[in-house]
Amino acid sequence: MILVGRFGSPFVRRVAITLRLYGIEHEHRPLSASGDDRPKLQAINPLARVPALITDDGETLVDSTTILDYLDRFVGPEKALTPEGGDARTTVMALIGLAIGGVEKSIAAYYEMGKRPEEKWHRPWLDTLLEQSKDGFEALDKAAAMPWLAGNEMTQADISAVAFWDFALRARPTDAPAMVCPNIAAIADRANTLPAFAETKP
Ligand SMILES: N[C@@H](CCC(=O)N[C@@H](CS)C(=O)NCC(=O)O)C(=O)O
Structure with missing residues (x-):
């Protein structure tokens, strides 16, 4: 998996902490939503926003809540830090x-x-x-x-x-x-x- 975005964004950070707590190996691409990084980010997320997560299947997820939902299902309900129901x-x-x-x-x-x-x-x-x-x-x-x-x-x-x-x-x-x-x-x-x-x- 690839996490896109800098930890200065609290939405990126909540995903980054969760990835670590779940023990999921991933690459970190610290792109910023402004400045020179913007075109590179827009190629990943049309909204040019962080965070984005590129899954091992090549799917791109945007919005931290969507990403956390994916990570919870990826690790399963025993390990997920959001209760299943x-x-x-x-x-x-x-x-x-x-x-x-x-x-x-x-x-x-x-x-x-x-x-x-x-x-x-x-x-x-x-x-x-x-x-x-x-x-x-x-x-x-x-x-x-x-x-x-x-x-x-x-x-x-x-x-x-x-x-x-x-x-x-x-x-x-x-x-x-x-x-x-x-x-x-x-x-x-x-x-x-x-x-x-x-x-x-x-
Ligand atoms: N609801 C989104 C909010 C993401 C968000 O607001 N990201 C900010 C950084 S903290 C951003 O990329 N802002 C640039 C922009 O919206 O143009 C989420 O949970 O991921």
Whole structure:
């Protein structure tokens, strides 16, 4: 398999951590979604977005959720970190939904600040995005069962939350309201000592 995209993208990182935890051998092509890499990336993903995964059968999958679904089926339900069904799956997917919401708002704020000159930032929109990101992560924090998000075992909810949280902390302007998430912070501290997380830290 070939994973396309840099670990600076939290969506690439959640896939990279999962590949490592599943013990799947793969090549890493660290293409960026901007600059000189863009035409090369567009030849792989028409949207010129990361991540993409090229399977051993030569199929190209885009969007991290699609890729994770493939990897879960590739390793099978015994090993998959997203439960296959039942309430356990609903719980993990609900946690992931909050985490995705939090990081998407954080990325939208990052683009607003990174892609436009400061005098063109729409401050009310930016403040709303930063608030929504905070609200998403804080709701996730409150839902944490601990010691991992869904209880006693690490699941995909933890992998995604840590990749997203690390990005949101890095991207958040210092004058934005602080996100108060002691449970996520504790999970991130613990997870980031594990090789799969440490090796993919941008
Ligand atoms: N929903 C997608 C989001 C992927 C995404 O937003 N990737 C960003 C990097 S973090 C990207 O490639 N942005 C470039 C663009 O959209 O033009 C996923 O889960 O993979």
